[in-house]
Amino acid sequence: MGYQKIRMSNPSQKHRPVWPTLAIVVFCGGLSACGPAPSQNGISDPNEAQNRAVHKFNVALDKNVLRPVASKATSVLPDPVDIAVVNFADNLELPGTVVNNVLQLRLGKAVENTLRFAINTTIGIGGIFDPATAAGVNGDKTDFGETLHIWGVTEGNYFELPFFGPSTDRDALGKVVDVMLDPLKLVLPKNSNLTLAAKIASKISDRGRYSETVDSVLYDSADSYAQARLLFLQNRRFDLGEVPSDESFEDPYAE
Numbered sequence: 315m316g317y318q319k320i321r322m323s324n325p326s327q328k329h330r331p332v333w334p335t336l337a338i339v340v341f342c343g344g345l346s347a348c349g350p351a352p353s354q355n356g357i358s359d360p361n362e363a364q365n366r367a368v369h370k371f372n373v374a375l376d377k378n379v380l381r382p383v384a385s386k387a388t389s390v391l392p393d394p395v396d397i398a399v400v401n402f403a404d405n406l407e408l409p410g411t412v413v414n415n416v417l418q419l420r421l422g423k424a425v426e427n428t429l430r431f432a433i434n435t436t437i438g439i440g441g442i443f444d445p446a447t448a449a450g451v452n453g454d455k456t457d458f459g460e461t462l463h464i465w466g467v468t469e470g471n472y473f474e475l476p477f478f479g480p481s482t483d484r485d486a487l488g489k490v491v492d493v494m495l496d497p498l499k500l501v502l503p504k505n506s507n508l509t510l511a512a513k514i515a516s517k518i519s520d521r522g523r524y525s526e527t528v529d530s531v532l533y534d535s536a537d538s539y540a541q542a543r544l545l546f547l548q549n550r551r552f553d554l555g556e557v558p559s560d561e562s563f564e565d566p567y568a569e
Contacts (some may be wrong), residue, residue: 351468353556354443357547359472368474369539373532375477380521381529388522397520398442405434405441405518406509407455409497414456418464427453458495459488463554472543 359365388396408431415424430453434448446453462484463469470483476487502508521528535541 348465350555351462351465351466353551354469357472357543358470359543361471361473365472365474365543366539368476369542371476372474372479373538376521376528376532380518381525384518384521384525387518388525396523398521399512399515401434401438401444402441403512405431405438406498406512408434408453409452410492410495411456413494413495413497414458414461415454417458417461418456420456423454423456426451457485458491459485459487460554462488469551472547474539474543480542482547482550487551 319363408427412424412427412431415421415427430446430451433449433451434444435446437443459482465536467484473479473481473486475486475489481489496509498509531545532538532539
């Protein structure tokens with residue numbers, strides 16, 4: 315699914331062409347027409363030294379900025395406000411999810427996520443509330459990294475991103491394309507930072523809610539880099555329907 319130039323009510327508001335994005339999508343789609351990529355066991359991390367340097371930066375950022383801010387926000391904001399922030403950010407991600415559902419040929423999921431977005435945007439007042447879940451329209455999150463997986467693109471090497479944390483070659487590319495393919499760009503004012511601000515607020519909320527778990531990985535592990543890498547690959551492969559063998563993910567730091 316690509317973008318075309320659309321005439322807006324305000325003729326001075328223009329959108330940049332997205333042909334580069336279309337080229338990426340077409341190229342990736344042509345990499346394989348044989349179904350999902352095969353399961354990848356073990357850990358491929360040939361750039362571990364560089365990844366560890368990025369991880370060190372991310373831990374310092376968490377220790378000095380994210381964790382204190384999240385702790386303060388959690389102690390000040392009541393739970394309903396915290397939940398509203400997460401709901402709002404999740405709702406903004408739904409149009410992009412629908413695009414990926416279509417690219418994955420999961421049309422039933424595309425319809426479900428479209429309905430969820432419509433309900434929460436209207437009845438839920440812009441997504442602050444979540445009446446869709448109460449109505450049984452739960453939706454199903456996905457991203458372009460999963461789309462690439464379904465198209466047959468392999469996971470590649472482990473890759474830790476500044477600010478974003480653990481990833482892989484495939485998922486890092488997916489994050490870039492998700493930003494470029496976001497349909498909300500067509501309706502939000504040019505240079506709007508609404509989506510970015512919502513995602514940052516949601517990340518801060520998540521950091522506060524899961525503080526103990528994150529702290530145990532980053533500050534209580536014998537090797538926080540190896541532990542974070544292990545957990546990310548396990549969870550991501552599980553989400554994609556891959557079930558790695560226990561031997562492939564033996565944690566040398568487990569007690």
